[in-house]
Amino acid sequence: MKRIALLGMPNTGKSTFFNRITGASSRTGNWPGVTVDLLGAKVLLGKDMVEIVDLPGIYDLHGFSDDEQVVRHFLENNPVDQLLVILNTSQIERQLSLVMQIKQLGLPAIILLNMADEAKKFGITVDPEKLSEMLELPVLLLSAKYGTGYKEAYKLLVQVLQQSRPVRLESLREMLAVDHRIESEMEEILKKTVDIPAQLSDNLTSRLDSVLLHPWAGLPLFFLVMYLTFQAIFIFGKPLQDGVTWMLDTFRHAALDPLFSHSPFLVKGLLLDGIYNGVGTVATFVPIIILFFLFMAIIEDTGYLSRAAFLMDALMSRLGLDGRGFVMLLMGFGCNVPALMGTRVMRTRSLRLLTMLVIPFSLCSARLQVFIFITAAIFPAKDAPLVLFSMYLFSFATALLTAVLFKKRYQNTEPFILEVPPYRFPTFRQMLLRGWHEVHHFLNRATKFIVAGVVLVWLLTHIPTDVPPASPQTLAGMIGNAFSPLLDPIGINQKLAIALIFGFVAKEIVIGSLAVIYGMQGAGLMNLMAHQLDWVQAYSFMLFTLIYTPCLSTIATLRSESKSNGFMLLSLAWSLGLAWLVSFVFYQGARALGY
Secondary structure, eight states: OEEEEEEEOTTSSHHHHHHHHHOOOOOOOSSTTSOOSOEEEEEEETTEEEEEEEOOOOSOTTOOSHHHHHHHHHHHHSOBSEEEEEEEGGGHHHHHHHHHHHHHHTOOEEEEEEOHHHHHHTTOEEOHHHHHHHHTSOEEEOBTTTTBTHHHHHHHHHHHHHHOOOBOOOOOTTTTTTHHHHHHHHHHHHHHHEEOOSSOOOHHHHHHHHHHTOTTTHHHHHHHHHHHHHHHHHHHHHHHHHHHHHHHHHHIIIIIHHHTTTSOHHHHIIIIIIIIHHHHHHHTTHHHHHHHHHHHHHHHHTTHHHHHHHHHHHHHHHTTOOHHHHHHHHHTTTOHHHHHHHGGGOOSHHHHHHHHHHGGGSOOHHHHHHHHHHHHHHSOGGGHHHHHHHHHHHHHHHHHHHHHHHTTTSOOOOOOOOOOOOOOOOOHHHHHHHHHHHHHHHHHHIIIIIHHHHHHHHHHHHOSTTSOTTSTTSHHHHHHHHTHHHHGGGTOOHHHHHHHHHHTTOTTHHHHHHHHHHTOOHHHHHHHHHHHOOHHHHHHHHHHHHHSOOOHHHHHHHHHHHTOHHHHHHHHHHHHHHHHHHHHHHHHHHHHTTO
């Protein structure tokens, strides 16, 4: 089987092109480090089945960051029939150097000048025929975002593959021995083939940046945008959530209850009160999670999050981090695991470790489900967006506190470099792909963790069988009672303690566990919890859930990325201790004030 490798610098639309040509739904972003693992897909090109591999974005083939090493090791150890080198046309003067390195190595390559539509807006014109002649490589203009030029690239690729032979690169140690000659040749080619005006003509980007990157107003505007995002999620998501709840309740009463009416108590209880109630309660929050990621996709793909990193760099540098650390925190809103892997773009180990230490405090989508549920159950509707927004503020605060306390242990000397792209609005197709990606991620975790978790919770709350379910005499009650000396001072009762224990495996299990523990789902579960918990207990529970040890997947990634058991244990101990301390101060302080 022939193999094609996609290669290019960060923020060139490489992953977007990969998605289009393969039909996959890999994540795209506006900053370095989104594609850090090798993504592969098999597609039919012409008459041949071809493997396409999306390599991490790199600036230099002989760089020393982890992702640059991944690319180099891949080329050294895997036969490649064709390289597809994707460049950002509006930044061609900075990106042509990568092409020159590839040409110097004699690798078979096709050059795709992506974002040609943006370059045209800037007044940049490129002569692809002349460029192809001087490079002695095929060159095509395209826009992966809108699909223009895609058919021509597909046709050329099929044609070239029929004549190509696999090339294996044995060593890259002598690469770029003639750097100065390459640089002068590149300047000559640019001079003869590319016309770049003295000042780019994207007035809209300049006008928006004058406001959004304002030294004083920039950060308040960013947090205002995030707060309004949460408002919109609740406004549009609540009716969808209520609709899913109604459908699940109706289906149970109309179909499942009659079907299992004569089943043994244990079978009926396990299937309906255990699995169906637990998974169903989690499923009601899927529409809100989808909306959250759709809104975040808009903010992310417009280029606004890259600017947030730029705004935060001055503050982050005082904490031993840089703007990329802030980007990784934002990436952690989706899932902590890819955010941890994204730190591979950082060259120094100390900066990587400090960034990995703060990422688990990001409010990931799994925690978001828990907070939306608790907020909707305990707090008035008008206060819900503010309560959720406060969780994000606490998320940032704990991350920054961690950076301050550990920056001397992990000192950073690496300079901060980040491409700030022009403003773009994602296409409807991109937003749909992003939403489907998150649903797919949820369904995957549902089959792996949530079902197993709620089954185990049901068993713990119903054994022994001769005592009331979820009572102190059950196994769950005994476990909760064992943790009472630690959790009572922070307002977390025995039932919430069980949910927290299972949340250590995966935070998605927490809501399902509560449904099983209380024996109810949907509105009934919310009403019951509203009567059993006051807002101080609920907020303390949310604070602890936000800060305490992350899920097993995150822990495993911490270990694999840091290659240190000691660092992993440090992260676990610090997050667990900080969670208890913050919750204790809040709970006892609120009670002392009479709440």
